[in-house]
Amino acid sequence: MAEHPAYPVGLRLTGRRVVVIGGGQVAQRRLPALIAAGADVLLVSPEATPSVEAMADAGEITWERRVYTLGDLADAWYALIATGDPDANAAASAEAERRRVWCVRSDNADAATAWTPATGHSEGVTVAVLTTDAKGRDPRHTAAIRDAVVEGLRDGTLVAPHHRTRTAGVALVGGGPGDPDLITVRGRRLLAEADVVIADRLGPRDLLAELPPHVEVIDAAKIPYGRYMAQEAINNALIEHARQGKSVVRLKGGDPYVFGRGMEELQALAEAGIACTVVPGISSSISVPGAAGIPVTHRGVAHEFTVVSGHVAPDDERSLVDWPSLAKLTGTLVVLMGVDKIGKIAETLIAHGKPAGTPVALVQEGTTASQRRVDATLETVAETVRTQEVRPPAVIVIGEVVTVGPRTSA
Structure with missing residues (x-):
């Protein structure tokens, strides 16, 4: 035998x-x-x-x-x-x-x-590896081969194209905060199998360079018809390419549903009868502070964290954020898209009872090679942003957790 x-x-x-x-x-x-x-x-x-x-x-x-x-x-x-x-x-x-x-x-x-055998699984495929030489069986080597094959299938580095007709459709993929290693395994695999990729400016751009030459990459930031029509133009592009029988990936920064208009795109696709898969992504609201050494919660310091959009000022009639109530919370406040409005935000929080000395950290281009952390307080943050020339994208963390961890910056 x-x-x-x-x-x-x-x-x-x-x-x-x-x-x-x-x-x-x-x-x-x-x-x-x-x-x-x-x-x-x-x-x-x-x-x-x-x-x-x-x-x-x-x-x-x-x-x-x-x-x-x-x-x-x-x-x-x-x-x-x-x-x-x-x-x-x-x-x-x-x-x-x-x-x-x-x-x-x-x-x-x-x-x-x-x-x-050493077995692993990836999207309906079971990989089983056996040593063929009975006298030289090496379980660790067999397991290493299994792991390499499964990991390659999962992250898209080992591409095995489907030869049967695929069902056309769209995948809304959350690309994470920017570091290409922080996209989910499923997101990376779908990206590797795509015919068309419609990418956000804040998505993990480095992954686009790994795509095969035949993949059409469309910059969502440059889709025509002007700023007001941009979202409608993106929806139309998703529908148009899917109706051509193509596998389309909408590559978004962070998570599709965290200030990413993912539901708007899903609704447009549903109305057009286009099948859609949603792949969650790591939100910058927790990953970027973490990369900068800031825990959004910490025992004895913060038992909650709140994530809000700062794209409109507190005194703007379009704002849906209850800033007075946020000022009364003792937990962590994470503000996305709020760099140019942080002055008004800080003034409003202080006016409704938040201590002026509350620590603030701004993490610019978090998880990327250009990551930078700038610290301030609610009282000084507006001037700090100006003098330190903090620019979007940046995640703003307000609360005592800013001072908990070791000071790290990059």
């Missing part, structure tokens, strides 16, 4: 009896996949880890609290033998051989009739 490679096969175990002998760490690692496969799992073991016991308590497996006895593998389709008793393992393995039940042994792979 050792002279020939293992024959790879996928077992369809739904509703079929699988016997696991031993309730230790090996069972704890293997049971979730067996449960996910729909197997009817019987665990035979006098003891089990807390996680395995929880699976039994939840009704996911049947647990008989005893040692292995001859006959336990009757009617089984597959067996996993993983006790600390070599004699019990050998006896169970011999029973499996007699009953022609494929059997995995954790203590002696060479004596088993089946091996468990």
